[in-house]
Amino acid sequence: MDPTQAREYAEKAMPQVIDDLRTLVGHSSIAFPGFPEGPMKAIAEELLGMFRRAGVEGVRLLDLGDDAYPAVFAEIPGPEGSPVVTMYAHYDVQPAAESQGWSTDPWTLTQKEDGRLYGRGAADDKSGVVAHIATLAAFNGKPPVTVRLVVEGEEETGSHIEAYVEEHAEDFRSDVFVVADSGNQRVGAPALTTGLRGDVTVTVKIRTIESAVHSGLFGGAAPDALVAMIQLLGSMYDETGATVIEGLDSYEWPDGEDIDEAGFRESAGVLDGVELTGSGHLASRMWSRPAATVIGIDAPPVAGASNVVIPEATARVSVRIVPGSDPKAQLEAIEKHLRAHAPRGVQMEISDLKLFGAWKAPEGGPVTQLAEQCMSDAFGAECTTHGSGGSIPLVQTFLDTSPGSEAILWGAEDEEKARIHGPDESVDPKEIEDLVVAQILLLSRLGEKKA
Structure with missing residues (x-):
C-alpha cells in the first residue's frame, strides 16, 4: 500500500479500532498475584476472535507454563524470500485502585471533550494491540512479509516469556521486531524510541x-x-x-x-515550587x-x-x-x-x-531509517528519535535470537498526556490511526525487499 491507500484504510477502520479498544479496556486484565484470573482468561479468548476477524486464521494461545498467563501467537506466511517481522504488544495492565483518584471508571472506555479516550490500558498497551489488529486486517490475512504475532499477558508483572523465547529461539527468529509499546513525546510529533533504560x-x-x-x-x-x-x-x-x-x-x-x-x-x-532533581x-x-x-x-x-x-x-x-x-x-x-x-x-x-537488560538501537540501521520515513509519511512531520526511561526486557531477548536484526519501538502512548500506570490514563485516537498507517507502510515497504 502507498500512503494514500494506507490513510484511506485507517480512517475507515477507526470505528472498529475504537470498538475493539472499548472491549479490551472493559476487561480488568491484571496479571499481578492476588487478582482474579477470570478477566485474563476472558481477554485472551477475546483476542483470538479479534485476530481471526482480521484474517489471522492460525492464531492460538501459547502456553508459557503452569503458573503463567498465555501469549497470543501466530505465524502468517508471506511471499517466499520476504523478511520475517515479529509484531509485539501486551494485553495485561497495571491495577487501577480507587485511591489513585480516577475521574472516570477505569474499566469503561470514556471519551472526554478533549477527544482523548480514557481507561486503564487505553494507552499501555491495548492501543498497541488494536493497532496490530487493524494493521493485519489491512492485508486480509495475506501480508507482504512473514509475520509472527506475539501479544503477551505478563509484561507488567515480570514475564515468563523471556525464558520461553530463549528456549524456543527458532520460533521467534526474525529480521525485524516491531514493538508497539511506546509513544511520541507529544501528540502529532512522530518519534522512534531508540533507547530503553x-x-x-x-x-x-x-x-x-x-x-x-x-x-x-x-x-x-x-x-x-x-x-x-x-x-x-x-x-x-x-x-x-x-x-x-x-x-x-x-x-x-x-x-x-x-x-x-x-x-x-x-x-x-x-507540585508548584518543587524543583526537579538532577541538572542539565x-x-x-x-x-x-x-x-x-x-x-x-x-x-x-x-x-x-x-x-x-x-x-x-x-x-x-x-x-x-x-x-x-x-x-x-x-x-x-x-x-x-x-x-x-x-x-x-x-x-x-x-x-x-x-x-x-537495557537496549540501545544501532546507529544507521537500515530498517530504523525505513521506519523513520514511514513515521514521517504517516504523521506528516519529520520523525525524530528519543529514549525512554522504562524497560521492556523482551526487546533484547528477541534480538539475541536473531543476530543482525533490528527492533522498532513506537506506539500511541504519548508521554505528555497519556499518564500510563497512573489515574486517568488515556490515548489520542489520532495517534492510533497514524500508527496504523505507519505500520502498514513499514510492512509494505519491507515486502518490497528480499530477505
Whole structure:
C-alpha cells in the first residue's frame, strides 16, 4: 500500500479500532498475584476472535507454563524470500485502585471533550494491540512479509516469556521486531524510541541491635537501624537529587529533541515550587543517566509508633540503568556502593536481585531509517528519535535470537498526556490511526525487499 491507500484504510477502520479498544479496556486484565484470573482468561479468548476477524486464521494461545498467563501467537506466511517481522504488544495492565483518584471508571472506555479516550490500558498497551489488529486486517490475512504475532499477558508483572523465547529461539527468529509499546513525546510529533533504560532491583536489610530498646535509656549511643538505612539510601544521591552511585554507566543524550520542562512538570504532576532533581538536559536525565528509586521500605508505621531504638530496617531499591549498559556490571557497582557506604559496621544483607537488560538501537540501521520515513509519511512531520526511561526486557531477548536484526519501538502512548500506570490514563485516537498507517507502510515497504 502507498500512503494514500494506507490513510484511506485507517480512517475507515477507526470505528472498529475504537470498538475493539472499548472491549479490551472493559476487561480488568491484571496479571499481578492476588487478582482474579477470570478477566485474563476472558481477554485472551477475546483476542483470538479479534485476530481471526482480521484474517489471522492460525492464531492460538501459547502456553508459557503452569503458573503463567498465555501469549497470543501466530505465524502468517508471506511471499517466499520476504523478511520475517515479529509484531509485539501486551494485553495485561497495571491495577487501577480507587485511591489513585480516577475521574472516570477505569474499566469503561470514556471519551472526554478533549477527544482523548480514557481507561486503564487505553494507552499501555491495548492501543498497541488494536493497532496490530487493524494493521493485519489491512492485508486480509495475506501480508507482504512473514509475520509472527506475539501479544503477551505478563509484561507488567515480570514475564515468563523471556525464558520461553530463549528456549524456543527458532520460533521467534526474525529480521525485524516491531514493538508497539511506546509513544511520541507529544501528540502529532512522530518519534522512534531508540533507547530503553534497564532496571536493577535489590532488597537491602540492615540490622544493628538484637531487639528494640528504650530510646530514652539507650538512644544516642545504641545504633538505630532505620537511621542507618536513611543514611545509606541518602548516599546514592547528590545535593540535586541526582543518582551518584560509583561505577554506573552514564552519558549525555545526543543532540536533538529535548524534553519540554513545563510539559514534563505537568505530566509528572510536580507540585508548584518543587524543583526537579538532577541538572542539565532533561533528555539526559530521563534517558541516559542512571536513576535510583526507593520503591519500598519496611519500618514501624506512624500509627502505633513507640519510643524505641529500631533494630532492623529493610528497603527495596530500583536503579534504572542506561541504554547499552551491562546489567551484571551495574549490579556489581550497586552492591559495591551499598557495602562501602554502610554506616558504622552495620550488618547488611542484599537479596532478591532482579535484572532487566537495557537496549540501545544501532546507529544507521537500515530498517530504523525505513521506519523513520514511514513515521514521517504517516504523521506528516519529520520523525525524530528519543529514549525512554522504562524497560521492556523482551526487546533484547528477541534480538539475541536473531543476530543482525533490528527492533522498532513506537506506539500511541504519548508521554505528555497519556499518564500510563497512573489515574486517568488515556490515548489520542489520532495517534492510533497514524500508527496504523505507519505500520502498514513499514510492512509494505519491507515486502518490497528480499530477505
